[in-house]
Amino acid sequence: MPKLDEIHSFAVEEGIKEDPRDEEKIEEELEKRKEKYEELEGKKKEHYDEDKLENPFDDSKVIYAGDRDVEKIAVGIDIETQDLILIDRLNEKGEDIDAAFGHHPEGRALANLYEVMGLQVDTLEQAGIPVSQAEGIVRPRAEEVKKGVHASNHPRSPRTAELLDIPFMCLHTVCDNHAYQFMKNHLEEEEPETLEDVVDAILEVPEYEWSLKYDMGPEIFAGNGNNRAGKIEVLGFTGGTGLKDDLIDKMVESGIDTLIVMHAKKEQIKKAKEENINIISAGHMPSDSLGINLLLDKIQEEFDIDVFELSGFNRVER
Ligand SMILES: [Fe+2]
Ligand SMILES: [Fe+2]
Structure with a gap:
C-alpha cells in the first residue's frame, strides 16, 4: 500500500x-x-x-x-x-x-x-x-x-x-494541466462551427453532461449562439487562476475569437461584449x-x- x-x-x-x-x-x-x-x-x-x-x-x-x-x-x-x-x-x-x-x-x-x-x-x-x-x-x-x-x-x-x-x-x-490538454485536443478534433456547436462538443464529455444535473454546465457568457466561433483558444483552464479583462485586448490584437474558460470575472465578460469577443465558460466543477x-x-x-x-x-x- x-x-x-x-x-x-x-x-x-x-x-x-x-x-x-x-x-x-x-x-x-x-x-x-x-x-x-x-x-x-x-x-x-x-x-x-x-x-x-x-x-x-x-x-x-x-x-x-x-x-x-x-x-x-x-x-x-x-x-x-x-x-x-x-x-x-x-x-x-x-x-x-x-x-x-x-x-x-x-x-x-x-x-x-x-x-x-x-x-x-x-x-x-x-x-x-x-x-x-x-x-x-x-x-x-x-x-x-x-x-x-x-x-x-x-x-x-x-x-x-x-x-x-x-x-x-x-x-x-x-490536474488542471490534464484538463487543459484534453479540452484543447477535444475542440481541435471536433472543429465546432458556431458557439452552440462548441457547447455541444463540450457536452459530449461525460463530466459536463453530469454537470447539467446541477445547472452548472457550459454556458455562453459573451457572444451569440449562432456566431461563428472562429479561432478558439482554451486560455482559462490551467496556471493558477484566471486573467483579467486586459486578456480581451490581447485577443483582439492577436486574432483570437473565442475564449474557453472554467470561470470568468464580470469585468472580463463586460469587456468581451464591448469588443465582440466570445467567451464560453465550460463550467467549473465539471472542468x-x-x-x-x-x-x-x-x-x-x-x-x-x-x-x-x-x-x-x-x-x-x-
Ligand atoms: Fe482547477
Ligand atoms: Fe477550480
Whole structure:
C-alpha cells in the first residue's frame, strides 16, 4: 500500500508530462530555485519548503503527510476543515477512508498559488499572443493573486488534518494541466462551427453532461449562439487562476475569437461584449473533475487504491 507522499510524487511527474511548458524549461526553473535556495540564510532557509526544489507545482503539495498506508482516498474539489471533519464522521460510521485529495489549494499550496501563474505566459504564447504582451498581463495578475491570498488562514486546514490524522494533499495545476490538454485536443478534433456547436462538443464529455444535473454546465457568457466561433483558444483552464479583462485586448490584437474558460470575472465578460469577443465558460466543477479524473486513471493504474467522491467531484473512468 502506498503512502500519500508516493502518490503525490507520481502525480507531479504526470503533471509535468501534461504541462504546456517543455520539460527542459521546467528543469531550468528548478535549477534556478536551487541556486537561490543555496544563497538563502538564517530563518528563511530553515523554513524553506524543500519540496519546491523537486516539485515545480507550488499549488500541488502534501499538506499533511501522516504515516498511513492509503487504500481508500477521499477526493473532492475543495477539501477544507469541514470536509476533513466529514471524512472523520464517515470513518466513525465505518467508511475507512485513509487520506484526502483536494483540488483547490490549501495551506502553503494556496499561499504560493501565484507561483504557477508563469506557465500562462506559455499558454498565451502558444495561442499566438506575443510573449512581451503575455508577460505584461500575467506578471501583474500573479502579483495581485499573491497579495490577495496573503491574509488567508493558511494553517487552519493543515492543522485539522494533523489533529484528525488524515493524510492530506492538494493537486491543483497538476490536474488542471490534464484538463487543459484534453479540452484543447477535444475542440481541435471536433472543429465546432458556431458557439452552440462548441457547447455541444463540450457536452459530449461525460463530466459536463453530469454537470447539467446541477445547472452548472457550459454556458455562453459573451457572444451569440449562432456566431461563428472562429479561432478558439482554451486560455482559462490551467496556471493558477484566471486573467483579467486586459486578456480581451490581447485577443483582439492577436486574432483570437473565442475564449474557453472554467470561470470568468464580470469585468472580463463586460469587456468581451464591448469588443465582440466570445467567451464560453465550460463550467467549473465539471472542468476540475475532468482534470482530476484523467490523473486518477493513471494513479489507479499505478497504485491499487479506491476513490471516494465528495465535495463537487464526479468520478468518470476512462
Ligand atoms: Fe482547477
Ligand atoms: Fe477550480
